[in-house]
Every structure is written in structure tokens, then in C-alpha cells.
Amino acid sequence: MIDTLLRDTATAEASAATAPVPPDVGETGRVLYLQREHDHRHSLLPSPFRVAQALLGDPHPYESEQHVLNQLWDVVPVPGELALAPYRCHGRVVRYLAAQAGHRRFVLADLTVPPPSLTPLHAEVHRYTGDATTVYVGSDPMALTHARALLAEPCVAVEDGNVLDPDTAMTAAAEHLDLSLPVVVQLGTAISHCNDRTATAMLTRYAHLLAPGSVVIVSAYTAPAAGPRARIARAVADIHHRHGLGPIRFRPIAALDNLLPGNMIPLPSGPGRAPGGFVSCDRWWPTGPRIDSGPVSPAAGMVATVAVTIP
Template sequence: MTPDSTGRIRTDIAHNARVWNYWLGGKDNYPVDREVGDQVVAMYPSIGEVARADRAFLGRAVTYLAGEAGVRQFLDVGTGLPTVDNTHEVAQRIAPDARVVYVDNDPIVLTHARALLTGSPEGVTEYIDADAHRPDRIVEAVRPILDLDRPVAVMMLGILNFVLDTDEARSIVRTLMAAVPSGSHLVLTHPTLELGGEGNAEAMEFWNKNATPPITARSRAEFASFLDGLEVLEPGIVSCARWRPPAADAAEGADAAEVAQFGAVARKP
């Protein structure tokens, strides 16, 4: 979020972290966020489903990583406002000694994170004020907190869509993944105009004229390019709602409703 010239948080323009919070049913938002959020819903009614599916995907991915994969370190880039089942809560329920570092550069997120993101006594939960556009600075900032000689799960959910240049987005991913060892994982979600998301084009255009930061959708091929050199885990690149859905759904033979948000988890060999 960009402060005004006095350093105050602007409440006259909608911001993604607050609008996303509104779509998830949170209270950390302002009238302008709700107004723009409602306009986007009117243009693209399934955006709330996308937000909820993205959050549920985070829970399933972290559950797998902290459980079956045995990962004990998480770097969550583009944290957003805390809601329910944040990364550290899911990870530390399974592994109380898990170390989680959140990264964002939004002052309102920083305030809420420091107040709300308290972890288990056995583990570590920290917040770093840093910009995803400067991955080198993120790496240096986490060195005192995470052991970069041991596997790290790099979480980038709904963040690369705010990096408008695809080459720059690839470079960010490469820099972060180059800093972590074999056995580390990358967890990604990203909006798309595929998977039934064609109707989102108008909503994104409206967003870019009325809110901040600007956003872009990407194709499956562009999304896949972020995973180059990594082993993409089953079921591959899918709608995030359909990445390893709950066992109860699978037992009933019901497919989760597809949302226009790619999701994938990949391992660094």
C-alpha cells in the first residue's frame, strides 16, 4: 500500500490486501475497499470463490509440506492481512517447531501481522518488511531466521500477478529458489483468464483503474514457466480448488468446483 506524502495509510483508494480480506469475510477494510470489491463481484461473481479456494489450497499445501514432506521452514512472500488458518497456524499444528517468516511491504499488513501472528513457543513466527520485487533483499533478511542449508517451502500465493513483467516475475522466483537447497518446495497460485476465467478480464481492467496495486492474469504456459527446473508434484498444474481436494470429496466422487486460479506445488531436486 502506498502511503501519502505524510506517510499515512491511504483510505481513499482500494487496496488488494484489504479487498481480499473483505472477500474472505474479514473486517480489516474500509468503505472504498468494499465498494470496489462489490463492483468486481458484480462483474465477476466468482471472485469470492477464488479467494476462498486460494485460502483452502494454502491449508492443504502446508498440511502436506509440514506433514508428509517433513518441511520445517516456511517463507511466505506476499502475506496479506491475517485471516484464519494462516501458514504458521497450519504448520505449527502439525510441527510445533516449524519456523515461519512472513514477507510483505504493506504498512497495514505489517501492523496486523505483528499484533496477530503469534506462533507456538517451540517454533518461530517472524515478519519481514520487504518488497517481492527485491528478492535479493528478502534472502538476506531471512538468513538470520531460517537455515538456508535446510529445506524451505517458499509460498507465493497470489503475489506474482502483481509483478506485471513476466520476465521479472520469473527472475524473482529463480532468485528465491536459488537461495534454498535441494528438498525445498515452491507453492504458487495465480489468476488466469483460462479455467472459465474469461469474464475476469473486464473486472481486472476495472481494478487497475480504481485500485492498487495493478494486477495481471497469466496463461498456463506462463504459469508453468515459473516452475522450470522443479519437480511439479501431482496432480500438476490445476485449478487451486482441485489440488488434492479433501478426502471426503474424493470419497464421494465429487470434483471441487473449478476456479480461475492456477495452483501448484513443486520440489527442488
């Protein structure tokens, strides 16, 4: 593992030779620190991955990401909830699917490394199913480097693949999983970064590639067409655009439901609920308690999730 990291960061040491490496960080920590210094020197633009890490609680964001965070704080109450709410929700979903539904094969699109206060998604799976296999898939080079250093362990793999391209992502996952059997695929908020037609086509392709009984976990940013959350959504989208972070779309819940192809069947989001579509991340509790009302932070309420099965 360390040898791989050293190869991936060979130029980092040269460009960061004068950087004071913190003491007692260990070999992996040293390599990651040098990678950080290299990336900082060679990228003046914020990275979507690094912004996500900062929103999750990275205590040492780059200056470019800190600038984005400062702007988000100006328009979003507790902006970290835009990342924390779906991460906590995805933990509940994979925990339920592993512990209650018996799934043993997982493909996870979220390469962010959570702070100590959060359990990594693969750890949620393996807490209940020691024989499960989890494959993280992503295409951001820095995200892959971090994930290979900090997430990979026995029964956990990290592969290069773009989740927006289902064929590429599942080909990468097939290095470790038998795709003729049911698989759980977690797509993060991928559909919020493409238009309606592309989002539906992507989900349709995943449904075609996956075996019956598979589950796809989809999250998306949501906001009504008018009102305070609509204004927050427009401000966040503008910040993304100005900093070159790519498009981000906030859709009403009904519009999100319309993106799901007909061969994806939503699972119930909580006890006593009929199967439905997208719900706020804070409302997705498959084993209870049933939460239908109560305080939800404005940012947490702007991310919705659905888990769908392939018949």
C-alpha cells in the same frame, strides 16, 4: 508487542482522538482500531492488502474497499473465492509439507489475517510440527502492523521484505531460518502482478537462493483466452487498473507452466497423479480425495496453484 504497535501507530491516536473506540476490544484491538481510523483518514485509495482482507471476509471494510467489492460482485460470481480458494489451498499444501514431508522451515508471503472460519497458515504448520519455524514476509506497512499484532507468536516471526525481490525476502527470512537447509516458500499470487519475463526471473532467483529439497508454492490467476472466464478476467483487471491496485494478469494454464524455470520440479497435485504443472486450487489435494471433476465456482476456478521442489 503492544509497545511496538503503539510506536508504529503513534500518529493514529492523534488523528483519531475523537473516534469512538469500541468497548471491550482489549489493548491490541484498541491500537488496531486507531490504526484503521488513521489509515482511513489518510488514504482515499483502496489498498491491495485491505481489498484482500475484505475478500477473505473482513466484516468492516473501509468505504474505498467496499466500493471495489461492489464492483467485483457485479462481474464475478462470489468474488471472495478469488482470495478464499488460494488461501484454503495453501493451507492444504503447508499442512501436507509439514505433516507428510517433514518440512520445518516456512516462509509465507500471505500477510492477510483470515476470519475465524479459516486456520492461519502458520497454525496449519504448527498443528503437526511444534518445532517448526514460520516467517511471514511482506512489505505493505499496514499488513505488517496487523500481522505483527495478530499472527506473531512463539516460533512465528513477521519481517519486512518484498517477495517480488527474492534477495530482499530471503535476507529477511534468514534472520530466523538457516537457509542452508530446505525451506518452504509460499509466494501467494505474486507472479500475477508482474510480466512473464519478470515472473520467470523471480522464480529462477528463488531456485538459485534456496537449498536442494526446498519447495516453492506458487499460485496465479488463470483464465482462457476466450469465453465467460476470459470476460470476467478482463473486467477484474479493469477494476484493478481504475482503482490504482496495480496490474493483475490472468494467464491460461499452459502459459503459467511456461513461466516455471527448468530447475523447478512440480510435485503431484493429488493421489494417483503424475507430477504436473499448475492445476485449479480446488484440485490440489496431495493426500486426497482425488478431485478431477465436479462443481467449481467460476471464481475459484480462476486461481491455479503448483508446488515445485528444488533438486
